[in-house]
Amino acid sequence: MEASSAPEMHEPAIVIPPLKDHKATLIFFHGLGDTGHGWAEILEALKFKHIKCVCPHAPTQKVTVNRGMRMPSWFDIHGFEPNSTEDEVSIKEASQTLQALVETEVKNSIPSSLIFIGGISQGGAVALYTAFTVDKPVGGIVALSTWLPLHRTLADDKVPKYNKDVPVLLCHGTEDSLVKYSWGQATSQFIQSFNSNAQFKTYEGMAHAWCLQEMKDVQTFLEKLVGP
Secondary structure (H helix, E strand, O other): OOOOOOOEOOOOOEEEOOOOOOOEEEEEEOOOOOOHHHHHHHHHOOOOOOEEEEEOOOOEEEEHHHOOEEEEOOOOEOOOOOOOOEOHHHHHHHHHHHHHHHHHHHHOOOOHHHEEEEEEOHHHHHHHHHHHHOOOOOOEEEEEOOOOOOHHHHOOOOOOOOOOOOOEEEEEEOOOOOOOHHHHHHHHHHHHOOOOOEEEEEEOOOOOOOOHHHHHHHHHHHHHHHOO
């Protein structure tokens, strides 16, 4: 009998408490095939004094670009090109997951201006889509080696965009062979066309990965938003 294509249940998010008082929260979505554990370790090493980090796990489901193999994935991927077919249903479901995590922080008395959302690759795509299509404010966005999904719809001037003045940090490596650097540049240019607070940082020689300087830039970006 063929295995079900429905996503499998996944464990609760990893939570990294701040070293001191909890003033802000970063909700960070991992990339394709990963789990929240890997990024929990990376973010914990940044030793945020006042920022709690929440690292959820994607459900396990079939991924077309990987020959239908089942793996942790926020949504199905048919290709890594701007014109590739997109899994709109699952992108929106992942966005709802992120929105629910944001609402949890709001209920825990963290103001929306101090709730940051982000991710790497596929996870960053969910964060960008959520920020600009959902009428709920956030305090900042961290998007690493990623792109804006369903961008063709957002390119329509009649489609409303939200969080148009929220600070955005976009980071991309010049040697990224998966989500190509040129796609990262195009994503940045599109976002900057309606959000003047978006900045794009380039990392020479970096592939589809992360580097220490990038993490320092993320730390500086977030701590500046939290303030003293």
